[in-house]
Amino acid sequence: MIWDVLLAPFVDFGFMRRALLGCIAVSVGATPVGVFLMLRHMSLTGDAMAHAILPGAATGYLVSGLSLGAMTVGGLIAGMLVALASGFVARVTSLREDASLAAFYLISLAIGVLIVSTHGNNVDLMHVLFGTVLALDDTALILLCSFASVSLLVLALLFRPLVLECADPQFLRSVSKLSAITHFVFLALVVMNLVAGFHALGTLMAVGIMILPGAAAKFWAETIAGLIAVAALIAMLSSVIGLLLSFHYSLPSGPAIILVAGIGYGLSIIFGPVGGAIAQNLPHRNLKP
Amino acid sequence: MTSLRSALKSATALAAFSLSFPLASWAEEPLPVVATFSILGDMVERIGGEHIALTTLVGPDGDAHVYQPTPKVARSVAEADVLFLNGLEFEGWLERLAEAASFGGAMVVATKGVVPIAFDDHDDHDEHDDHDDHDEHDDHDEHDDHDDHAEHDKHADHDDHDDHDKHDDHDDHADHDDHDDHEKHDDHDDHAGHDHGAFDPHAWQSLENAVIYANNIAAGLAQADPENAGDYYANRAAFITEVETLRADIGAMMKSLPADKRTVVTPHDAFGYFAATYDLTFVAPQGMSTDSEVSAADVAALITQIREESISAVFIESITDNRMMQQIANETGATIGGTLYSDALSAQSGPASTYLDMMRHNATTLFDALGN
Numbered sequence: 001m002i003w004d005v006l007l008a009p010f011v012d013f014g015f016m017r018r019a020l021l022g023c024i025a026v027s028v029g030a031t032p033v034g035v036f037l038m039l040r041h042m043s044l045t046g047d048a049m050a051h052a053i054l055p056g057a058a059t060g061y062l063v064s065g066l067s068l069g070a071m072t073v074g075g076l077i078a079g080m081l082v083a084l085a086s087g088f089v090a091r092v093t094s095l096r097e098d099a100s101l102a103a104f105y106l107i108s109l110a111i112g113v114l115i116v117s118t119h120g121n122n123v124d125l126m127h128v129l130f131g132t133v134l135a136l137d138d139t140a141l142i143l144l145c146s147f148a149s150v151s152l153l154v155l156a157l158l159f160r161p162l163v164l165e166c167a168d169p170q171f172l173r174s175v176s177k178l179s180a181i182t183h184f185v186f187l188a189l190v191v192m193n194l195v196a197g198f199h200a201l202g203t204l205m206a207v208g209i210m211i212l213p214g215a216a217a218k219f220w221a222e223t224i225a226g227l228i229a230v231a232a233l234i235a236m237l238s239s240v241i242g243l244l245l246s247f248h249y250s251l252p253s254g255p256a257i258i259l260v261a262g263i264g265y266g267l268s269i270i271f272g273p274v275g276g277a278i279a280q281n282l283p284h285r286n287l288k289p
Numbered sequence: 290m291t292s293l294r295s296a297l298k299s300a301t302a303l304a305a306f307s308l309s310f311p312l313a314s315w316a317e318e319p320l321p322v323v324a325t326f327s328i329l330g331d332m333v334e335r336i337g338g339e340h341i342a343l344t345t346l347v348g349p350d351g352d353a354h355v356y357q358p359t360p361k362v363a364r365s366v367a368e369a370d371v372l373f374l375n376g377l378e379f380e381g382w383l384e385r386l387a388e389a390a391s392f393g394g395a396m397v398v399a400t401k402g403v404v405p406i407a408f409d410d411h412d413d414h415d416e417h418d419d420h421d422d423h424d425e426h427d428d429h430d431e432h433d434d435h436d437d438h439a440e441h442d443k444h445a446d447h448d449d450h451d452d453h454d455k456h457d458d459h460d461d462h463a464d465h466d467d468h469d470d471h472e473k474h475d476d477h478d479d480h481a482g483h484d485h486g487a488f489d490p491h492a493w494q495s496l497e498n499a500v501i502y503a504n505n506i507a508a509g510l511a512q513a514d515p516e517n518a519g520d521y522y523a524n525r526a527a528f529i530t531e532v533e534t535l536r537a538d539i540g541a542m543m544k545s546l547p548a549d550k551r552t553v554v555t556p557h558d559a560f561g562y563f564a565a566t567y568d569l570t571f572v573a574p575q576g577m578s579t580d581s582e583v584s585a586a587d588v589a590a591l592i593t594q595i596r597e598e599s600i601s602a603v604f605i606e607s608i609t610d611n612r613m614m615q616q617i618a619n620e621t622g623a624t625i626g627g628t629l630y631s632d633a634l635s636a637q638s639g640p641a642s643t644y645l646d647m648m649r650h651n652a653t654t655l656f657d658a659l660g661n
Contacts, residue, residue: 013589014620134588135612137619246585253585 007245015134016243020078022136022144022159022200023239023257026209029148030193031231032155034214035224038184039166043211045101049187050194050207052082052105055112057198068139079191082108087184091162110190133200135251140199158182163224176177201254208258209235216265219272234264296657299612301544318342320514323369325380326353328493329399329502331644333373337526340517344369349636350607356382361421363390371513373506376400380492397509399502405563470607491631495562496536503528534643537650543567550659554595554603554623559631563651574613583613595621602626602658607635626658 010016037043056078059069082104089104090097134143153161161182164172173179190210197206219231242257270277300409324330337343338627344365347353353375358366366372367390374380376398387396443471492498507525509607544567551569553560559575574587595603595617603618604626605611618625629651630641642645 009585009589013592015592015616016585017589018616019585073403130612134583134585135616137612137616214444244583247589248586250584252583256584 005248006244009244015136015248016160017134019133019200019243019253020239022133023209023243024236025141025144025148026197026200026206027213027239030197030206030210031213031235032228033151033186033189033193034210034212035217035227035231036155036162037211038214038218039224040163041276043215045187046207046210048101048105048189048192048193049079049257050198050203051084051095051110051196052108053113053191053198054081054203055107057109057195057203058112059115068143068199072143072199075195076191077224078108078112080154080188081193083184083187086119087180087187090096091180094247105245132202133257136200144196144200147192151193154185154189159183162186166224191211196223201257203276205258208261209238212258212261212265216261216268216272217252219268220276222274234261234268238264290305292407296491302359320371320510321365321369322371322373322510322513323366324373325375325383326356326632327351328632328644329373329375330646331634332499332502332528333506333510334646335528336503336509336521338520338524340514340520341510349634349642350637351633353632354378356380358382358386362386366390366392370394371509372396373509374578375490375492377403377405377490377492395509395513397505399505400490400492400498401505402501403492403498406565407489422531425489455482472653489557489558489561490560493644493646494560495566495633496532496539497566498562499532499644499648500529502602503532520582531645539648540567541654542656543569546659550601552598552600553655553659554591554600554617555629555631556604556606556611557631559606560629569655574617588617592617592621595623604629604654604658606631607633607639607641624658627654629654 010020010255010262034043037046056074057071058074059078060067060072060074063074064070078176082101086104089095089100093100107227125184148243161172161176161178165179165182169179172182193210194203194206194240197203199207200206211236213231214227216234217227220230221227238261239257243253245251245260246253246256259278268276273279298584320337320340322341323335323346324333324560325345326347327345327349330343333341334343335363343514346358346362347356348368363386364487366386369392372383372392374383374396377400388390393507401402425451491504503525507521510521514521552565553569554570555571555573558571560569560571561568564571572591574583574591594600600621601623602625603621603623605614605628607628608629614625617623630647634643634647635641641650
């Protein structure tokens with residue numbers, strides 16, 4: 001029984017194993033970035049970036065068809081350009097970074113739509129851009145795993161300055177020139193993980209697997225390491241449960257995975273021991289002597 | 290005899306027509322017409338010949354399920370005298386476009402008279418079906434709008450035109466002694482109150498239906514441009530001769546396939562009419578329309594079926610995301626049998642740049658992959 005429900009799908013079907021591996025790679029790579037996005041009050045930046053890479057990937061697709069490389073490079077270039085341009089404007093003018101980011105991603109999106117519409121090909125681009133976790137081939141899996149590994153390594157190197165940025169950005173800016181570099185490399189990581197997630201889940205769903213587990217983890221852990229661990233765990237659990245739901249109940253896989261993460265977030269809000277609704281309303285447990 | 294009849298017919302059509310379009314001098318210039326997608330466009334081009342100026346909305350290798358019109362397209366629709374569409378809810382976006390462009394000409398539904406295949410017959414993914422049904426119900430509303438549109442049309446005799454249209458068809462069928470098609474007309478009338486959203490729109494995948502398409506197109510053109518009606522009917526006759534030849538060829542080819550080699554795996558379920566004509570079984574993970582997302586259950590069911598029936602080849606399509614089929618082929622050990630063209634022709638240089646080439650290409654590709 002348990003075998004049939006939980007394991008048989010993965011044992012019997014290679015595409016399920018591939019989907020799971022792809023999702024785990026995205027979970028491991030994207031959720032720590034999502035946690036830092038949340039701690040830095042930049043959660044919506046993830047969404048903006050996802051829109052920014054979409055035209056790049058679309059252009060890559062139009063130039064050389066369904067080529068993993070072209071779409072990856074296109075997405076990376078578009079994302080980096082938007083990140084750099086908005087960061088640059090924020091640093092040399094009085095416009096705040098969130099405003100210039102919003103401006104640049106909208107411009108990027110408009111350019112993308114323009115390119116797609118003027119190009120004659122009407123193959124359903126949205127279908128391509130929404131990716132499908134059920135059709136990951138070897139190259140896509142290798143790409144997802146390498147991006148996740150690189151992301152983890154870079155994050156480890158940047159860990160201390162990033163934590164400082166979260167705690168007190170002004171302090172880091174005053175004592176070290178690392179602030180700007182940290183910020184840009186971090187944005188690059190966001191872009192990279194979104195591009196990876198895009199191949200598995202599509203651009204918009206990729207933001208979901210990045211942000212939702214981090215937001216849910218906030219209700220379970222207090223240290224940054226704890227947040228990252230809980231977030232990655234929630235993401236992986238959501239992937240497994242989402243894929244199984246898709247398998248047993250004929251649901252589209254990407255939305256199923258994100259919805260399970262969303263349910264995890266909802267449950268965390270209610271039952272989470274750290275500032276969850278129930279914990280919050282039981283004052284005697286929260287008062288520490 | 291025939292020429293007398295066609296002369297009479299032209300005269301009748303002209304008389305009816307001049308009530309609404311007093312400008313008989315339009316016949317001098319090519320008739321501006323619009324066809325919604327490349328396959329239909331090719332047929333219209335064949336039958337219209339040099340008398341029409343054709344704009345095709347969804348071009349080669351394009352996917353008409355999810356087409357998004359641009360203002361330029363809206364302009365060519367606004368300027369067109371005749372708009373050819375497939376019908377059977379294939380072009381869900383068309384009614385909105387025609388309305389937005391205030392299209393005032395005649396709409397010719399190419400599948401008028403086709404016996405539609407309900408897509409429940411060859412698809413057992415219940416939840417997807419429900420979903421599709423729902424979508425197409427919405428589209429159906431737009432068809433109702435079309436009826437309103439016709440009534441509100443400034444040409445008061447638009448509805449009469451429709452009647453004439455049917456009479457024309459009737460005569461054509463009599464000319465050809467094609468009693469089968471005639472009976473289908475009757476069937477169609479019985480079906481009139483039914484929900485067309487439940488039917489497979491890819492009717493052109495049967496050569497038998499291509500004859501109906503040609504008849505509808507010729508009638509539509511003759512009605513809009515009575516002066517050249519003779520040419521349209523002559524072109525139609527030439528086209529139908531080619532269709533019949535090809536039909537015999539493909540029929541012989543498909544007949545020779547062994548009974549255990551008759552299951553075909555394609556990315557989207559577009560070959561219901563082809564399957565019904567030649568007694569093949571087509572299975573697809575994506576359901577009827579290209580815009581529904583696939584679920585793990587669909588893919589698993591397909592893989593299980595391929596394993597159990599030892600299906601040796603799967604096919605890819607020109608208009609779909611083929612990564613999924615590649616994965617399924619890898620996992621089951623089946624080979625990719627080739628590219629099928631379902632909803633769009635190939636570019637001029639490709640193997641399926643006309644309707645007849647497309648049908649021939651699909652049939653030979655299937656035969657080569659299944660037959661060995």
